[in-house]
Amino acid sequence: xxxxxSELGWRGLGFVDGFDMGKTSNTVIQYALNIYCHVVDExxxxxxxxxxxRESRLDYTQVKIASRAMNCDTAYVLQYSAKKxxxxxx
Numbered sequence: 001x002x003x004x005x006s007e008l009g010w011r012g013l014g015f016v017d018g019f020d021m022g023k024t025s026n027t028v029i030q031y032a033l034n035i036y037c038h039v040v041d042e043x044x045x046x047x048x049x050x051x052x053x054r055e056s057r058l059d060y061t062q063v064k065i066a067s068r069a070m071n072c073d074t075a076y077v078l079q080y081s082a083k084k085x086x087x088x089x090x
Contacts, residue, residue, distance in 0.1 A: 001035060004052045013048055014039035024089035034090060042067050046080055064088055 005016045017036045024030045039045030046065050053060035066076035066088045078088040 003056055004035065004037070004049065007048050007052050008037060008039065008045070011044070011048060013041060013045050026087075026089040030089065032089070038070065042079070050080070 001016055001019060008014045008016065014037055017038050019033065019035045021033045022031060024032050035049075037045060037049070039048075046067075049065060050060065050063070052058075053063060061082050063080070063082045064078060064085065065080040066078045068074050068076045076088055076090060078086065081088075
């Protein structure tokens with residue numbers, strides 16, 4: 001998370017707001033690490049997350065990136081999935 005925080009800040013894109021880890025809301029038992037970021041540009045923010053994962057040699061084959069508008073309680077919308085999934089669960 002520190003590397004992602006540095007990357008977003010250095011590029012002026014935003015910051016990491018926090019994270020959680022555990023079971024998703026999917027009916028099939030799945031576990032996830034969710035990292036919450038506030039970014040000023042969604043597309044560039046997604047590119048930054050993918051770059052950090054790749055350059056840090058982390059496993060990005062399981063990654064899903066979703067977004068929603070700031071200060072909004074609507075559902076997250078899947079923006080990127082390494083496995084080309086079409087659903088996202090928090």
